[in-house]
Amino acid sequence: xxxxxxxxxxxxxxxxxxxxxxxxxxxxxxxxxxxxxxxxxxxxxxxxxxxxxxxxxxxxxxxxxxxxxxxxxxxxxxxxxxxxxxxxxxxxxxxxxxxxxxxxxxxxxxxxxxxxxxxxxxxxxxxxxxxxxxxxxxxxxxxxxxxxxxxxxxxxxxxxxxxxxxxxxxxxxxxxxxxxxxxxxxxxxxxxxxxxxxxxxxxxxxxxxxxxxxxxxxxxxxxxxxxxxxxxxxxxxxxxxxxxxxxxxxxxxxxxxxxxxxxxxxxxxxxxxxxxxxxxxxxxxxxxxxxxxxxxxxxxxxxxxxxxxxxxxxxxxxxxxxxxxxxxxxxxxxxxxxxxxxxxxxxxxxxxxxxxxxxxxxxxxxxxxxxxxxxxxxxxxxxxxxxxxxxxxxxxxxxxxxxxxxxxxxxxxxxxxxxxxxxxxxxxxxxxxxxxxxxxx
Ligand SMILES: [Zn+2]
Numbered sequence: 023x024x025x026x027x028x029x030x031x032x033x034x035x036x037x038x039x040x041x042x043x044x045x046x047x048x049x050x051x052x053x054x055x056x057x058x059x060x061x062x063x064x065x066x067x068x069x070x071x072x073x074x075x076x077x078x079x080x081x082x083x084x085x086x087x088x089x090x091x092x093x094x095x096x097x098x099x100x101x102x103x104x105x106x107x108x109x110x111x112x113x114x115x116x117x118x119x120x121x122x123x124x125x126x127x128x129x130x131x132x133x134x135x136x137x138x139x140x141x142x143x144x145x146x147x148x149x150x151x152x153x154x155x156x157x158x159x160x161x162x163x164x165x166x167x168x169x170x171x172x173x174x175x176x177x178x179x180x181x182x183x184x185x186x187x188x189x190x191x192x193x194x195x196x197x198x199x200x201x202x203x204x205x206x207x208x209x210x211x212x213x214x215x216x217x218x219x220x221x222x223x224x225x226x227x228x229x230x231x232x233x234x235x236x237x238x239x240x241x242x243x244x245x246x247x248x249x250x251x252x253x254x255x256x257x258x259x260x261x262x263x264x265x266x267x268x269x270x271x272x273x274x275x276x277x278x279x280x281x282x283x284x285x286x287x288x289x290x291x292x293x294x295x296x297x298x299x300x301x302x303x304x305x306x307x308x309x310x311x312x313x314x315x316x317x318x319x320x321x322x323x324x325x326x327x328x329x330x331x332x333x334x335x336x337x338x339x340x341x342x343x344x345x346x347x348x349x350x351x352x353x354x355x356x357x358x359x360x361x362x363x364x365x366x367x368x369x370x371x372x373x374x375x376x377x378x379x380x381x382x383x384x385x386x387x388x389x390x391x392x393x394x395x396x397x398x399x400x401x402x403x404x405x406x407x408x409x410x411x412x413x414x415x416x417x418x419x420x421x422x423x424x425x426x427x428x429x430x431x432x433x434x435x436x437x438x439x440x441x442x443x444x445x446x447x448x449x450x451x452x453x454x455x456x457x458x459x460x461x462x463x
Contacts, residue, residue, distance in 0.1 A: 053458070057373060060447050060455045061380040067454050070446065073191040074385075074439050080183050081435040085166075087111075088179035088429075089159045092171045097155075101126055101147040101205045108147065108203045111182055116189045117201070125218035126205035132188065134195040135452045139227035139459040142200045143184065143445060145177030145415070146207035146215070146233060146399060150423045164430060171429040173422050176415035176437070177232035178203060183438040184445070196450030197457045200226070207233070207399050208423075212362050216402035228374055228448060228459045229403040229410035230441065234396075235419050235429075237440045238389040240378050241412035244401030245291075246326045246365025247319040252277070252337060254301070256344075256353045258310025268344045268353040271302050271309035277340035277355075278314070281333055291395070292320035292329055315360070321395055323365040323405060363397050366404025373448060373458045374411045381443040385436050408462070413440060 064070045096104035105128055112120035112130045120130035128147075149170035151157070159168040185201055187193075200223075206214035220226065234241070254270040254277075278296050286292035294317065301312025318333065320326035337355060344353045368374055370393060379391050400410035416437020419429040450457035 053371070053373065053376065057376045057380055057447060057458050060458055061377070061384055061443070063455050064443065064446050064451060065384055067451065069191060069193060070443075070451065073187050073193060073442060076187050076191060077183055077438045077442060078435045080186065081431070084179045084183045084438065085431050085434065087182055088171065088175045089166065091178050092159050092168045092175040093157050095151070095153060095155065095157050096147050096149050096170070097151060097153050098148050098206070098209055098211050100153060104147050105203065105205070108178060108182075112185070112201070115182065115186050117185065123218065123222065125215055127215045127219055128203040130185070130201040132195070132199045132201065134197045134199070134449055136196045137198055138461045139197040139449065139457050140200060140225055141197055141445060141448050141459055142202055142219070142226055142229045143181060143441060144202035144204050144229070144231050144399060145181045146174045146204045146231075147178065148205055148208050148211055149173070150208045155425065166429045166431075167426065169425050169427050171427055172235055172417070172419035173427070174207070174233050174415075176235060176417060176419075176429065180232050180415035180438040180441055184442050187438075187442060193446075194452040195446065196452055197227075197448070197459065199445060199449055204399055210360065213399060213402045216399045220402055220406055220408070225463060226403070226408060227462045229400060229408060230374065230444065231399040231410070231412040232415045232437070232441055233398050233412050234414045235417050235437070237382050237386060237414045237416060237436055239392050239394050239414060240375060240382070241396045241398055241400060242368040242370065242372070242375050242393050243321050243395035244364070244366040244404040244410075245319050245321055245395050245397045246323055246401060246405070247317065247361055247363045247397060248326060248330050248359065249318070249361030250316045251358045251360050252314050252316065253356045253358075254312045254341065254353065255356070256308070256310055258303070259308045261306045261308055264308060266348055267308050268348045268350045269308045270312040270353065273341050273344035273353050273355070274299065274301065274312040274314055276343050277337045280336040280340055281316070284329070284332060284336070286320075286329055287325060290320055290322035290325055292322070292325040294318045294329060294333065317361070320365055321367065326365055363401050364405030366401060366406075366410075368400075368404055368409045368411055372409045373460065374409045377447040377458060378411055378413055378440070378444045381440050381447065385439050385443065386433075413444065416440070
């Protein structure tokens with residue numbers, strides 16, 4: 023992990039005086055204009071307008087695809103059945119070399135005329151729902167209800183719509199596009215799919231994840247998190263007979279008291295909480311075991327690691343204090359990492375953010391672009407210093423990660439249109455525009 027750029031770069035009034043990735047404000051400004059010009063040129067190109075029209079015409083079919091995908095369960099670590107279906111769709115759409123990697127990611131490369139830059143566009147296969155969950159899609163007054171219908175079945179459907187359109191319209195990009203349907207985005211998946219992808223492929227220049235719905239929200243800050251389960255263990259015994267032994271609940275109480283006093287920066291936002299506690303066997307027993315789960319988050323890897331080091335020290339201190347109190351050495355704590363998502367940031371003036379901003383504005387003039395922080399597959403490339411954003415797949419919805427998740431296909435086609443246009447700006451259209459995504463190697 024490396025230290026990401028400080029979010030201070032998001033304050034526009036500071037940009038003029040700050041060096042960003044070796045780029046000064048004036049060249050960043052010039053680039054934005056070039057991206058603006060490239061977007062305008064592409065929107066005036068008949069092949070591009072035909073492709074955007076084709077995506078709009080594909081709207082109803084894409085929704086059917088989304089429903090079909092939703093109804094194939096994809097619990098964490100068990101994405102394979104859904105993966106097999108999507109791989110078959112990759113093949114049907116003409117991506118004959120599409121294959122599944124060792125982790126379970128589906129990868130389809132579409133060669134450009136120059137072979138660089140290399141841009142990944144992805145969506146995630148997995149849901150948060152266990153195998154037993156009923157994933158049948160129910161429709162009521164134009165609203166579709168099912169766990170995972172939006173997150174991320176919409177992203178997968180949008181991805182397939184873009185892939186279909188590129189081939190059907192015989193669009194020739196300058197850079198390569200690597201389409202990925204990834205695994206392990208949610209919960210204890212801990213981004214295992216993207217960790218594997220970026221371990222295996224060192225030549226990726228940019229990354230777009232389609233996850234979430236509304237296109238006006240562009241995620242350019244990856245909130246990192248570390249989560250721990252801590253188990254305090256001691257001898258335990260009768261509260262009266264064996265008084266004088268260290269207690270697991272007391273040790274944990276000491277730890278929580280110390281953790282509560284921690285101070286963290288508000289910018290970059292850095293947070294902690296002892297989320298759950300359990301332990302003890304009865305009211306008249308010195309507890310032999312107590313357990314807590316701790317969540318730490320930050321928009322900066324550096325701050326996350328600082329917080330983590332402090333917090334883990336405090337927990338060990340609490341155990342030592344409890345032992346000292348009773349002149350014992352019997353109290354112990356085992357600390358298990360159960361969540362690990364790296365943090366990172368893609369600067370506002372990055373070509374990815376600029377390209378997506380221009381595409382959103384062009385396709386949906388009423389939309390007001392907001393840049394946001396979230397934990398998505400983009401965290402992984404961001405933490406490696408590879409520019410990455412997460413964009414919406416189109417439509418409206420809510421109740422994420424709940425059994426009442428809903429989706430309404432309001433102008434849903436703008437999602438894949440936005441992905442396609444952003445992609446073309448970044449990879450370039452052969453004979454029409456140059457790639458706006460810099461090659462990193
Ligand atoms: Zn998601």
